[in-house]
Amino acid sequence: MEISNYQKERLTNILKKLIQIPTENPPGKTEEVVNFLINEVFREEEGFHNEVITHMKDGVELHNLVTKIGSGKKKIVLSGHFDVVPVGDQTKWNHPPFSAKMVDGKIYGRGSADMKGGITSLIGVMKVLNSDPYFKENYELIFLGTADEEAGMTGSELLSKMGFINNADLIIIAEPTNLNIGVAGKGLLWATIQVTGKSAHGSMPDKGHNAIEGVLKIIPQIYNCLEDKSNKTLGRSTINIGKIYGGTKINIVPDYAELEIDFRLIPEQEHEKVISNLRKIELNPYSINVKITNSLQSLLTDVNHPFIQNLTNITNSEFIGVSYATDACKYVNPTNFIPFVIFGPGDPNIVHKPNEWIQLEQVFHATEFLIDALTKTYLK
Ligand SMILES: [Zn+2]
Numbered sequence: 001m002e003i004s005n006y007q008k009e010r011l012t013n014i015l016k017k018l019i020q021i022p023t024e025n026p027p028g029k030t031e032e033v034v035n036f037l038i039n040e041v042f043r044e045e046e047g048f049h050n051e052v053i054t055h056m057k058d059g060v061e062l063h064n065l066v067t068k069i070g071s072g073k074k075k076i077v078l079s080g081h082f083d084v085v086p087v088g089d090q091t092k093w094n095h096p097p098f099s100a101k102m103v104d105g106k107i108y109g110r111g112s113a114d115m116k117g118g119i120t121s122l123i124g125v126m127k128v129l130n131s132d133p134y135f136k137e138n139y140e141l142i143f144l145g146t147a148d149e150e151a152g153m154t155g156s157e158l159l160s161k162m163g164f165i166n167n168a169d170l171i172i173i174a175e176p177t178n179l180n181i182g183v184a185g186k187g188l189l190w191a192t193i194q195v196t197g198k199s200a201h202g203s204m205p206d207k208g209h210n211a212i213e214g215v216l217k218i219i220p221q222i223y224n225c226l227e228d229k230s231n232k233t234l235g236r237s238t239i240n241i242g243k244i245y246g247g248t249k250i251n252i253v254p255d256y257a258e259l260e261i262d263f264r265l266i267p268e269q270e271h272e273k274v275i276s277n278l279r280k281i282e283l284n285p286y287s288i289n290v291k292i293t294n295s296l297q298s299l300l301t302d303v304n305h306p307f308i309q310n311l312t313n314i315t316n317s318e319f320i321g322v323s324y325a326t327d328a329c330k331y332v333n334p335t336n337f338i339p340f341v342i343f344g345p346g347d348p349n350i351v352h353k354p355n356e357w358i359q360l361e362q363v364f365h366a367t368e369f370l371i372d373a374l375t376k377t378y379l380k
Contacts, residue, residue, distance in 0.1 A: 012107075019100040023084050025148060080173070081145070084111030112356050193290055195257050204253075
């Protein structure tokens with residue numbers, strides 16, 4: 001299908017307005033965006049049912065939006081986050097970051113690609129399908145607009161806990177993929193390894209156990225914690241030793257040092273296995289303690305799901321793995337597996353940087369492709 005010029009103009013204005021409402025995280029306030037959507041986009045008199053879910057984080061009230069149309073048994077979830085990463089150095093922007101300046105079919109601004117463009121595409125889908133009585137009779141379409149995706153995903157975690165995802169047939173997350181079809185994402189495991197030795201005077205190192213030397217000696221064992229596995233879409237798991245800390249003074253043998261390690265894990269690599277391997281690391285006479293500070297499961301969807309097959313045929317796009325984490329981490333887990341796809345307008349390489357932009361044509365295409373694939377899958 002092709003959306004009308006009227007709808008394109010309407011979506012363009014919505015996208016500009018979304019960018020012009022700053023939702024930098026921190027603090028990640030999203031109340032104004034939610035009010036705008038309820039009052040001017042998903043209007044109740046047009047048949048949209050809105051529910052605002054708020055939660056507190058670091059003393060700030062954050063707003064999530066749940067908008068429903070349709071009353072059918074089968075549930076389809078469309079999801080996007082309202083918050084954006086900070087602007088950073090203002091002087092590096094060619095146009096003010098919240099001006100939503102349009103130049104040659106592109107709109108510039110913080111959050112344009114990540115992911116107010118994607119949210120606008122989903123709004124287009126909601127609007128078009130809202131005028132399809134058959135769809136509304138047989139399906140329930142739920143838009144989940146979340147807060148705090150960029151700094152902890154507390155919004156999607158809450159909506160997931162409240163059951164909005166339960167029994168969904170499909171989740172579409174409109175993060176920027178350049179209209180490629182995201183079917184996999186690496187998991188994340190952050191670990192701190194604490195090494196304790198014994199302090200001594202720097203002139204008598206043999207009387208102590210140097211914790212910095214201990215840390216260096218265990219590094220090869222860390223690389224052995226990963227199994228030799230790879231994934232067709234995501235490649236291999238990775239390790240980044242991101243931080244090393246230890247010592248107090250040049251003439252003191254340090255009794256404490258630590259390493260912070262960022263593992264990005266493919267679905268074939270179990271988190272628990274890595275953690276248990278880390279806990280097995282030994283080095284005499286040091287004592288070693290492992291602390292896990294963050295853990296997000298890797299995700300792999302069912303690429304044979306009819307919607308994903310249809311979307312692939314319609315877009316002619318390829319399957320990709322995404323290296324960044326998305327709200328999908330909070331929606332999907334091995335015990336509550338729901339087919340999902342990450343698909344949206346915007347170039348993932350330009351997000352979180354100055355002069356972020358989005359091609360308007362891609363926003364419209366995303367709406368059109370999603371409607372075509374939904375119609376082909378569910379309106380037979
Ligand atoms: Zn994002």
